[in-house]
Amino acid sequence: MTLPLMPKATAVWLVENTGLTFEQIADFCGMHTLEVQAIADGEVAVGIVGLDPIANGQVTREEIAKGEADDGYMLAASTAPDMVRNKQKGARYTPVAKRQDKPDAIAWLVRHHPDLSDAQIGKLIGTTKETIAKVRDRSHWNAANIKPRNPVTLGLCSEADLEKVVVLARHRAEHPAGGAARDANRETPTADDHAEGAHDDSDSDSHSDPASHEADEANHAPDEAEQHRSH
Numbered sequence: 001m002t003l004p005l006m007p008k009a010t011a012v013w014l015v016e017n018t019g020l021t022f023e024q025i026a027d028f029c030g031m032h033t034l035e036v037q038a039i040a041d042g043e044v045a046v047g048i049v050g051l052d053p054i055a056n057g058q059v060t061r062e063e064i065a066k067g068e069a070d071d072g073y074m075l076a077a078s079t080a081p082d083m084v085r086n087k088q089k090g091a092r093y094t095p096v097a098k099r100q101d102k103p104d105a106i107a108w109l110v111r112h113h114p115d116l117s118d119a120q121i122g123k124l125i126g127t128t129k130e131t132i133a134k135v136r137d138r139s140h141w142n143a144a145n146i147k148p149r150n151p152v153t154l155g156l157c158s159e160a161d162l163e164k165v166v167v168l169a170r171h172r173a174e175h176p177a178g179g180a181a182r183d184a185n186r187e188t189p190t191a192d193d194h195a196e197g198a199h200d201d202s203d204s205d206s207h208s209d210p211a212s213h214e215a216d217e218a219n220h221a222p223d224e225a226e227q228h229r230s231h
Contacts (some may be wrong), residue, residue: 002077005032006051007154007161008039011208013050015040015137018070020075028059028075047166049112053077056153089216102127103142105151107136112148115169125156 004010014025015036022036029036038044053059059077067096069071105125109116110132118129134140152158 001049004028004051004053004077005056006150007031008044008159008163009048009150009152010038010053010058011036013052014064016050017052017121018064020064021071024067024071024074028077047113048163051150101149101154102156103131103135103140103146104149105147105154105156106132108148108150110136110148111165113169113218115173117169118135120165120169124161125151170179 009032011029012023013029014020014028017023018030022033024041025031026033026036035044035220054061054064059075067075078162102125106121106127109121109124116124119131121127122129122130131140135146140146152159152162200218
């Protein structure tokens with residue numbers, strides 16, 4: 001059976017927009033039933049934008065209606081050439097015809113995944129930071145015609161690669177580097193610490209400084225001599 005181009009995104013859309021059972025969605029998307037249930041509970045695929053399989057020609061509306069009418073009916077995916085997965089690994093070559101789609105992909109990533117850094121976006125779809133910056137501030141030469149479109153459907157990256165960078169960006173956003181600053185604050189002496197230290201130093205100096213002790217003895221010597229003369 002041919003699986004959807006973006007199984008998780010398709011499952012998100014089916015969960016949100018149809019009355020299909022978890023088993024039917026899992027079978028159509030090639031996923032486990034519990035994973036589909038986790039998507040419905042909001043525990044999995046958080047942040048993934050749903051992908052309409054009807055609009056992409058991956059399944060017909062009539063097929064979904066059959067599934068909604070019969071819980072035991074398993075959907076049959078439409079066989080379209082663009083649904084075949086590309087499992088080729090290694091360096092990706094972006095055809096000239098698709099390079100003009102990169103600004104659209106950048107705009108989509110910036111809108112739907114603002115946590116992604118320019119470096120992550122550039123590596124994901126093979127573009128430059130300069131181009132990303134121009135799309136962000138709408139100074140791109142073709143800004144008027146840029147329309148946000150999913151880079152996976154444009155064939156600029158795989159769903160797995162997109163999910164990987166999204167999860168990484170979300171993790172960095174939820175766990176910013178602050179441990180070192182907190183440690184530094186704990187080690188920084190407070191005003192009370194300074195005052196206590198100054199008090200300790202004054203006490204220790206008065207008891208342990210030999211020069212101070214000798215000066216005290218010299219001051220008491222004349223008083224003792226005067227007392228002997230008086231007697």
